[in-house]
Amino acid sequence: xxxxxxxxxxxxxxxxxxxxxxxxxxxxxxxxxxxxxxxxxxxxxxxxxxxxxxxxxxxxxxxxxxxxxxxxxxxxxxxxxxxxxxxxxx
Amino acid sequence: xxxxxxxxxxxxxxxxxxxxxxxxxxxxxxxxxxxxxxxxxxxxxxxxxxxxxxxxxxxxxxxxxxxxxxxxxxxxxxxxxxxxxxxxxxxxxxxxxxxxxxxxxxxxxxxxxxxxxxxxxxxxxxxxxxxxxxxxxxxxxxxxxxxxxxxxxxxxxxxxxxxxxxxxxxxxxxxxxxxxxxxxxxxxxxxxxxxxxxxxxxxxxxxxxxxxxxxxxxxxxxxxxxxxxxxxxxxxxxxxxxxxxxxxxxxxxxxxxxxxxxxxxxxxxxxxxxxxxxxxxxxxxxxxxxxxxxxxxxxxxxxxxxxxxxxxxxxxxxxxxxxxxxxxxxxxxxxxxxxxxxxxxxxxxxxxxxxxxxxxxxxxxxxxxxxxxxxxxxxxxxxxxxxxxxxxxxxxxxxxxxxxxxxxxxxxxxxxxxxxxxxxxxxxxxxxxxxxxxxxxxxxxxxxxxxxxxxxxxxxxxxxxxxxxxxxxxxxxxxxxxxxxxxxxxxxxxxxxxxxxxxxxxxxxxxxxxxxxxxxxxxxxxxxxxxxxxxxxxxxxxxxxxxxxxxxxxxxxxxxxxxxxxxxxxxxxxxxxxxxxxxxxxxxxxxxxxxxxxxxxxxxxxxxxxxxxxxxxxxxxxxxxxxxxxxxxxxxxxxxxx
Numbered sequence: 001x002x003x004x005x006x007x008x009x010x011x012x013x014x015x016x017x018x019x020x021x022x023x024x025x026x027x028x029x030x031x032x033x034x035x036x037x038x039x040x041x042x043x044x045x046x047x048x049x050x051x052x053x054x055x056x057x058x059x060x061x062x063x064x065x066x067x068x069x070x071x072x073x074x075x076x077x078x079x080x081x082x083x084x085x086x087x088x089x090x
Numbered sequence: 091x092x093x094x095x096x097x098x099x100x101x102x103x104x105x106x107x108x109x110x111x112x113x114x115x116x117x118x119x120x121x122x123x124x125x126x127x128x129x130x131x132x133x134x135x136x137x138x139x140x141x142x143x144x145x146x147x148x149x150x151x152x153x154x155x156x157x158x159x160x161x162x163x164x165x166x167x168x169x170x171x172x173x174x175x176x177x178x179x180x181x182x183x184x185x186x187x188x189x190x191x192x193x194x195x196x197x198x199x200x201x202x203x204x205x206x207x208x209x210x211x212x213x214x215x216x217x218x219x220x221x222x223x224x225x226x227x228x229x230x231x232x233x234x235x236x237x238x239x240x241x242x243x244x245x246x247x248x249x250x251x252x253x254x255x256x257x258x259x260x261x262x263x264x265x266x267x268x269x270x271x272x273x274x275x276x277x278x279x280x281x282x283x284x285x286x287x288x289x290x291x292x293x294x295x296x297x298x299x300x301x302x303x304x305x306x307x308x309x310x311x312x313x314x315x316x317x318x319x320x321x322x323x324x325x326x327x328x329x330x331x332x333x334x335x336x337x338x339x340x341x342x343x344x345x346x347x348x349x350x351x352x353x354x355x356x357x358x359x360x361x362x363x364x365x366x367x368x369x370x371x372x373x374x375x376x377x378x379x380x381x382x383x384x385x386x387x388x389x390x391x392x393x394x395x396x397x398x399x400x401x402x403x404x405x406x407x408x409x410x411x412x413x414x415x416x417x418x419x420x421x422x423x424x425x426x427x428x429x430x431x432x433x434x435x436x437x438x439x440x441x442x443x444x445x446x447x448x449x450x451x452x453x454x455x456x457x458x459x460x461x462x463x464x465x466x467x468x469x470x471x472x473x474x475x476x477x478x479x480x481x482x483x484x485x486x487x488x489x490x491x492x493x494x495x496x497x498x499x500x501x502x503x504x505x506x507x508x509x510x511x512x513x514x515x516x517x518x519x520x521x522x523x524x525x526x527x528x529x530x531x532x533x534x535x536x537x538x539x540x541x542x543x544x545x546x547x548x549x550x551x552x553x554x555x556x557x558x559x560x561x562x563x564x565x566x567x568x569x570x571x572x573x574x575x576x577x578x579x580x581x582x583x584x585x586x587x588x589x590x591x592x593x594x595x596x597x598x599x600x601x602x603x604x605x606x607x608x609x610x611x612x613x614x615x616x617x618x619x620x621x622x623x624x625x626x627x628x629x630x631x632x633x634x635x636x637x638x639x640x641x642x643x644x645x646x647x648x649x650x651x652x653x654x655x656x657x658x659x660x661x662x663x664x665x666x667x668x669x670x671x672x673x674x675x676x677x678x679x680x681x682x683x684x685x686x687x688x689x690x691x692x693x694x695x696x697x698x699x700x701x702x703x704x705x706x707x708x709x710x711x712x713x714x715x716x717x718x719x720x721x722x723x724x725x726x727x728x729x730x731x732x
Contacts, residue, residue: 008332008333008335008336008339009324009336010323010324012323020362043551043552044551044552044553044554044556045551045553046551047340047547047550047551048339048340048669048670050339053339055339055341055669055670069335069339071336071339071340072336072551072553073547073548073549073550073551073553073555074333074336074337074340074545074547074548074550
């Protein structure tokens with residue numbers, strides 16, 4: 001079955017490039033957690049998910065044609081972009 | 091020899107046409123730096139209690155900072171300040187672009203303007219030489235029209251401008267000061283101060299670079315930034331509006347005047363949709379590699395000129411979801427109009443949303459509006475009202491004074507739908523998904539503000555921002571309990587450090603969007619000046635600027651009574667649909683505000699104590715900040731109904 005995955009936040013390291021919309025082919029019974037695991041998304045980068053614009057739990061089972069969204073932590077219009085300082089100290 | 095700062099402040103008296111230079115010693119700069127702290131210094135030193143913000147005795151101060159013009163990414167900031175005609179207290183706003191760096195390179199750390207010209211005037215600073223010129227031919231024109239005429243007159247498209255449009259000229263209390271045609275020192279109504287002085291603008295053309303103490307050290311940071319642009323890639327890609335849908339999904343996108351937290355039309359007006367449809371270019375500020383600015387063009391249903399840039403998150407949100415409008419092209423047009431007329435997109439959006447809710451509740455009728463039907467989600471109505479506000483035309487004249495005054499004029503209980511602190515309307519961040527930010531709204535010296543504040547949701551996971559915060563501020567503390575709801579002491583300590591770091595950035599001319607660590611800022615400041623500052627010293631500059639700004643407010647009659655949030659924030663969303671929003675507990679909020687006072691060295695009413703002023707080496711402020719009966723009385727009506 002097919003889902004459309006929209007990414008809001010910094011997921012580019014998991015999916016490459018600047019894509020924020022992916023079309024995925026997944027087996028029946030796949031959960032949001034399964035998709036996260038498959039992409040290798042770490043907990044620290046993932047805040048919440050929505051399916052067809054409703055907030056959904058990670059255990060939620062997906063269906064054919066679902067529009068799934070992943071959100072990273074946000075600050076709205078005033079983003080505090082300070083990154084892990086260990087990068088700076090290298 | 092002064093480096094990073096020039097040691098010279100340009101003084102202008104528009105009443106008698108005098109221009110002179112004021113010099114301060116190194117100790118002055120080491121104490122006040124620039125930006126916010128410098129604005130507060132001058133307001134306390136040279137204005138008296140109860141000075142009319144729209145009168146000749148108000149000062150209008152243009153203050154970049156020590157790092158402005160040092161050619162490192164993020165250094166392109168300029169601050170503007172005055173007594174605010176919107177709040178009647180401390181007025182201050184920042185903008186990016188190129189003008190601030192041009193002023194520093196011209197040999198000035200700031201411009202302090204007092205008085206009022208007899209006819210429209212502009213200040214022209216060419217290679218450091220300043221003169222006042224007639225601006226009668228510029229008055230009544232948009233910022234873009236004005237800039238074009240100035241380019242022609244001086245035969246130079248590379249001079250930099252800082253202007254007002256019709257908004258400032260018409261003393262609209264939510265008017266802004268616009269530099270480089272599309273950068274807005276938006277909040278607190280500073281455009282009206284400039285208009286009240288008959289000052290149309292300041293045009294600057296510099297020559298040469300700004301000397302710094304250790305250019306190699308600054309260059310090293312610039313090189314680091316250009317190698318680490320992946321840290322700001324999202325900002326570059328979609329701009330600040332890239333978060334609009336996320337906030338809506340979290341149930342924290344201010345909708346229908348903060349009645350709801352999710353907007354059905356969010357995807358239509360998001361940064362991603364803007365990028366995929368009307369974005370034609372990404373622009374930047376002086377020497378900045380991030381390139382986060384939007385440039386949009388619309389040529390069909392509306393004509394939107396790319397010379398006016400493009401909308402940021404606050405603009406799309408305040409004029410969009412706050413008012414139920416989901417038409418991106420119309421919002422791009424509204425943004426263009428605010429740049430052209432010189433108005434704060436947040437203030438304009440917020441006052442319109444107040445009016446729309448009042449109409450929804452039957453408190454404002456077509457009799458009040460001269461036959462105009464006020465309704466949510468009407469893009470053409472939005473554009474019509476923006477135009478009317480700029481020209482103070484019809485019902486626009488009511489709205490032009492901001493929501494608090496408009497509600498006093500209308501009465502009938504309309505005051506209860508004003509969401510503002512100290513007379514400044516809430517920006518587009520819902521405190522019910524960001525509780526510490528809510529406290530920040532209540533205590534901010536400029537009224538409700540999202541920039542010198544912390545956004546709880548950035549620590550919604552123990553991700554990169556959390557790590558960075560812990561490394562920067564977390565020594566010896568346990569940050570395990572950070573949630574975006576709640577106001578426990580650990581979170582408030584984080585809020586305190588973060589917020590005062592931002593106050594510092596606003597006093598040194600550095601943009602908030604750069605991923606520099608505190609130690610990198612130390613390197614930048616020391617590299618510019620040759621000083622030996624530390625992270626602790628820089629944070630203290632932030633604390634000082636907040637305390638000085640609060641002292642200005644205290645003098646003008648503001649006390650702890652004014653530091654509170656609207657009851658809506660302590661209640662549930664209208665449709666209860668907010669997915670993560672939780673009301674702020676009234677008592678917990680009041681307790682956190684008192685904690686902030688104590689932590690800041692202020693008394694139980696939020697008044698700076700003599701001890702804390704002495705500790706900062708500004709004991710003179712104690713006498714200077716004393717209010718009068720009149721100023722205290724003047725702020726009684728600014729306690730908003732909510």
